[in-house]
Amino acid sequence: MQWSAEDVARATVRRQATGLSAGQVADKVAEAALRERETQRELRSPTRYGEDEPDPFQSDPQKLAEQWAARHAEWQRVAALMAGEGWTVYDPDRDTPGTAWDQDREARRIGALARHTAWRQEQADARDELRTQVWLTADAGRRVREIAARTGLSPEQLLAQLAAHAELRDDGTLAAGPFTPQ
Template sequence: MERISEAAVRERETERALLSGAFSEYVSEPDRLAAVWAAKHRELRRVSLLMDTSGWDAYEPEQDIQGSEWGRERDERRQGVLSAHAAQLARRQEERDELRTELWLSAGSGRLIRAAADRAGLSPAEVLAQLAERVVVGEDGTVSVPPFSPSR
C-alpha cells in the first residue's frame, strides 16, 4: 500500500512538473519519466487488486498470469532492442573499417588499370579494390602486391 501511495505521489509530481516545464537539467526525457511513474502506479494498483481478490498475503509472481506474460513480452522487447543495438554497433564498426576514397592516377597508370578492367570485364574501381585486397606490407614498411589476374 505504501508503494502505491508513493507511486501516486511521483506520478502527480512528474505530471505537474511536465505541464509546468519545471524539470531539472538532469532529466533528459521528462515525458518518459512521467509515463514511467504512471505505468508503475497502474501496475502496483493491479497487483494490489490481484492480491486482494486472490487472498494472497504476499505477491506470488508465478501465480500472476497477466504479469508473467507482460514480463515475457518486456524481456522479448528488451532482447530485440539489445540485438538491434548490437547489430547497429557492428555495422558502425564495419563502416569505420571501410575506406572510401577518390583516387587520381597518372595517365599511364590509369590506362593500365582501364585496360586490365576491360580484359576482366570489370570497372576500374573493381580492379583497384581487388588490387587493394592483395596488398602486402613488409616488415620494413614497404608495400607490394603479388602478381594476380583481376577476375569477377
C-alpha cells in the same frame, strides 16, 4: 534504450511486490496514489525551494509524475489480480500478464543491444574504410579498364580487389600474387 514509465513501473512493482500480502499491496496502492497526487500537484504549481532546502523534484517533474502514475496503475493491477485469483501472497511467476510484459521488455532489450552492437561495428568498419580518387596515366587507365571489362567488374572494384591482395614485403617491394578477380 530508454524504458517507458509503464515498463519501469512493471519491473519495479513486480520486484517489490514479491512475497507481499494483499494488505501490504493495498498499502502500496495507497502510497502510490499519494505520490501520484503530490507529483501532479507539483506540476500544477511548482514549489520554490531555498538554497538550503533541497528540491525533492530536482529531476524532471513531468517524468516523475508519469512514473508515479504508472506505478499507481501497476499496484492497482497487482491488487486486482490478487483479489481476482484469491492469492494471499503475490508471486510474480504466477502473474501471467506481468510475465508476458517482462519477457517482451527483455526481448526489446536484447534487440536494442544487438542493434547497438551492429551499429558500433558499422562505425568501426567505416573508420577502417578508405575512399580515394586515383589518377592513373592513360596507359595504366586503359589496362585497368580492359582487365575490368574482361572480368565483369568496374575499375573501382578491380582496384579494390587488387589492393586487398597487395602486400609490402620485407625488402620494401610491393607485390600482389596471382588471384582471380571476383
